[in-house]
Amino acid sequence: xxxxxxxxxxxxxxxxxxxxxxxxxxxxxxxxxxxxxxxxxxxxxxxxxxxxxxxxxxxxxxxxxxxxxxxxxxxxxxxxxxxxxxxxxxxxxxxxxxxxxxxxxxxxxxxxxxxxxxxxxxxxxxxxxxxxxxxxxxxxxxxxxxxxxxxxxxxxxxxxxxxxxxxxxxxxxxxxxxxxxxxxxxxxxxxxxxxxxxxxxxxxxxxxxxxxxxxxxxxxxxxxxxxxxxxxxxxxxxxxxxxxxxxxxx
Numbered sequence: 001x002x003x004x005x006x007x008x009x010x011x012x013x014x015x016x017x018x019x020x021x022x023x024x025x026x027x028x029x030x031x032x033x034x035x036x037x038x039x040x041x042x043x044x045x046x047x048x049x050x051x052x053x054x055x056x057x058x059x060x061x062x063x064x065x066x067x068x069x070x071x072x073x074x075x076x077x078x079x080x081x082x083x084x085x086x087x088x089x090x091x092x093x094x095x096x097x098x099x100x101x102x103x104x105x106x107x108x109x110x111x112x113x114x115x116x117x118x119x120x121x122x123x124x125x126x127x128x129x130x131x132x133x134x135x136x137x138x139x140x141x142x143x144x145x146x147x148x149x150x151x152x153x154x155x156x157x158x159x160x161x162x163x164x165x166x167x168x169x170x171x172x173x174x175x176x177x178x179x180x181x182x183x184x185x186x187x188x189x190x191x192x193x194x195x196x197x198x199x200x201x202x203x204x205x206x207x208x209x210x211x212x213x214x215x216x217x218x219x220x221x222x223x224x225x226x227x228x229x230x231x232x233x234x235x236x237x238x239x240x241x242x243x244x245x246x247x248x249x250x
Contacts, residue, residue, distance in 0.1 A: 028132035031146045034174040035122045040204035044123045046249060047204060052242040053115055060116055062249055071112045084112045119206065119241060122167070122176050129153040137171065140178065140225050144171040147225070166221060175205070178228075182221045190214055192224050192233055202246035209239040 026034075036044075049060040059070040069084040081092040089109040091100050100108065117124050125132070135147040150165035168178040180192040193209040200206070212233035219227050227233055 026134070026146065028134040028146075028148050031134065031148060031169050031174060032122060032125045032132055035169050035176055036126060038174050038205075039122055043203045043246075043248065044120060047202060048247040048249060049120065049204070050243075050245040050247075051119060051206075053119075053240070058112075058115055058119070060120070069112050069116045071115070082108055082112050084109050118209075118239065120204075121179070125150060125167075129155065135166070135222070138168075138225065140168055140229065143177075145169060145177070146171060146174075164221060166224075168225065178225070180221055180224050190219060190221050190224060191236070192228055193239065194228075197240075199244075201244050202248055204246055206241055206244055208241060210235060211237045211239050 045062075048062060051058055055073065057070075057072040059072070061068045061070070066086055071082040073080055078093050079095075083090045083092070089100070089105045091098050091105075091108065124130075129152050131151045131153065133149040133151075135149050138145055138147050145168040148167045148169060150167060152163070163181055163183045165179060165181045167176045169175065170177050175198075177195050178193065180190065182188075182190050190213065192212040192214075194212070195207040195209055197208040198205060212228065213236045214224065214227055215232050215234050216227075219232070224233070
C-alpha cells in the first residue's frame with residue numbers, strides 16, 4: 001500500500017512539472033517571412049536580375065538604395081527601353097528620351113512593374129503597404145497549404161491598390177505553389193496561377209505559371225481553389241521566364 005502511494009505521488013509530481021504542449025501555429029507575417037527566406041531572402045537585395053519574357057528583356061538593377069526596372073524590346077526596327085524608377089517613368093527610343101503622355105506612361109509603368117513583381121515573388125509581399133491575413137489551412141492536390149489573403153493600403157499601394165490576392169503557401173516548404181488575384185482594370189476579372197518549373201539561380205527561386213481564369217463568371221476568389229480541383233478553370237496562358245541571369249553585388 002505504501003509503495004502504491006509513492007508511485008502515485010511520483011506520477012502526480014511529474015505530471016505537474018510537465019510543460020504544457022502548445023499547438024504550433026503561424027501568423028500570416030511569419031508565413032510570408034519564411035517564404036521569402038526559403039526563396040532567396042537577402043539575396044533579393046543583393047542581386048541584379050535579368051530575364052526574357054515574351055520576346056522582351058527585363059532588367060532589375062540595384063542603384064544604391066533604389067531598384068531600377070527596365071523593359072527592352074524592338075519596335076519597328078527601333079530599340080525601345082522603358083525605365084521605371086520609384087517615382088518616375090522614362091522611355092528611350094534608340095537612346096533618345098521621348099515624351100510619353102501621362103496616361104500611356106502610367107500604363108507602361110504598371111506593365112513593367114507587374115512583370116517584375118510576379119517574377120520576384122514572394123519578395124514583394126513585405127512591402128510597407130501590404131496587409132496580410134491568414135484565412136486558414138486547406139488541402140489542395142493532396143497537400144496542405146496556408147491560405148493567405150493579401151490586400152494593399154491606398155497610400156503606397158499603387159494604382160491597383162484595391163486588387164485582392166490570395167496565396168497558397170506549402171505547409172512544409174513555405175513556397176507559394178499557387179496564387180490568385182482579383183483585379184478591376186480592363187473590365188476586371190480573376191486569375192489563378194499554378195507554379196511549375198521551379199529553379200534557383202544564384203540562390204534566388206524562379207518559377208513559371210499556368211495561368212487560369214474561371215469558366216463561371218460568378219466564381220469567388222475565396223473559392224477558386226475548389227474550382228481548380230473540380231476542373232472548373234480554363235487555361236488562359238503560360239507565364240514562362242527565359243534566359244534568367246542573376247548578378248550578385250556587394
